[in-house]
Amino acid sequence: MAGDSKKVQPIIIKRIKKGGHAAHGGAWKIAYADFVTAMMAFFLLMWLLGSTTEGDKKGIEDYFNSPLKIAFFGGTGAGDATSLVKGGGNNLSESVGQVKKGKSETAEQKARKKAIRAAAAAAEAERLRVLKQKVQEVIANDGRLAQYQNQIQLDLTAEGLRIQIVDNQSRPMFDSGDALVKGYMRDILRAIGGVLTEVPNKLTIEGHTDAKPFSAGDRGYSNWELSADRANASRRELMAGGLDGNKVLRVQGLAASMLYERKDPESPLNRRISIIVMNREAEDRVFQSAEAEAVDRTEEESDEKSEQVSLKN
Template sequence: MADEGLRPIVVKRIKKGGGHHGGAWKIAYADFVTAMMAFFLLMWLLGSTTKGDLLGIAEYFRTPLKVAMSGGSGSGDSSSVIQGGGNDLTRRTGQVKKGDTPAEKKTYDLKAAKAALEHEEHVRLQALQKRIEAAIDANPMTRKFKNQLLLDITSEGLRIQIVDEQNRPMFALAKAELQPYTRDILDVLGLVLNEVPNKIGLSGHTDSTPYMSQTGYSNWELSADRANASRRELVRGGLADDKILRVVGLASAVHLDSKDPFNPINRRISIIVMNKRTEEAIRRDSSTLDVPDVQGAAASAGALTAAASQAAK
């Protein structure tokens, strides 16, 4: 107990310094103000940007390399990085021309365009005519039959006619059997005609010499069979079968020499390399047409009238 009075007394003294606190708080405050300015600037940009531009920006940041290398909705269509662009902020898609100059309105002359296409097709058919003539001259087997090949441009397209001569018919007498030299000609034509995109039509013709078998087989059947025999040989020679659009027999209805209906040149096969107008006309003629059933409608109306009269009685 006596030792308690001898316990040492410890006095704690706080030493106060007179220095300043430093400038670290100023840097922190400046960073805070900069961040707030950036935040308000971002809010302003988001409020004044259209939805289309926002989607373009989002697309760019999702796949920046893809947009930059291959283009896309976020790369813009011309000089603008963002789709849209220009001064008109109301536009959501498409590039907007800068300035107040109105965009030029383009007009198209359909008649002029159609005439240009027809002229181009006419030039292509003329080139085909020259190529066929050159192919015939280059082949020794077909060169000697050059006089029996007539080529000209008609309203339907390029017409190639293989005609008979007095002592050199293209077919056996009164039959649809091709002569060997006729096969050679058609084989050459099949290869050349397969190179063009145009559709092909064939028609068979006879002269006015009366022909009728006991079974009723006439010039009509003969001309059609000869046209079909020519089609088969063209396909065998290299022509694609789906390029043929029409095969008809016209008998003696359309003469090449109208002054002499018995002239051998009236017996011929006519091959038409169709132009686009002829092809469209054939396809249009073969399309279906909805015709109202007038008789059925009249019968229905009559039945209704009779039923009304019976009800009135």
């Protein structure tokens, strides 16, 4: 019937009941721990690679590529001397690692540097020898200076080329007890200054006197002051001859502490001016000594300031 077909269909409501997740174990913790361990190992490996030198890396590579070759024929390897922990030699007393049949790189570098220094020293010695000949030629060819050749002595020492102008009883360089340069001495110093301006080496100028004391003794104006004044007067004459003042490294008065004629302390030969054209080794010693003194002085000043601060506190 028509009325029956239009009956309302029953409404069915479907309700889904949600249940909780199924319980599971701690397997994820193990996986996470493995991941963290792997990351730590990775970063440790990267740190080791970053702190390893190229020589050590090459040695490790060579060792794993051909370990028997290094063992029998030698070569750089994992136990090379560049490693922090030495090893790989024939016995515990060796410290050169697996370099069994050849010199280590460090030894070769030292030998190379030594050879370079030796070559530089030889070249400098030759330059100073040529300078010595040139000074001798200048004095011999100058009519004013040729007559004073016996008072000008040149020799090569451990410090460099030493030019000494010694006194003569008949031709003194200075008046007794005075630092005023005599005329002929002025000519000699200016001629030498013109020659020395061509060399790059630093100079030391030394004043020497005989052992005859002043009447005032060492507590007044003595041979120490006189020798220093004469050395400084000689420096001014060298500069008047063309020498660059920046080349003078030291001017010192030595009085009678280094006698030329030890058997005759009052000999005129002990009264002299020494001009030393310093070699590189002598220059380095002076600079190193000055640097050491500067460091010591800085440390002393720092200690004094610390003591003052502690006393205030």
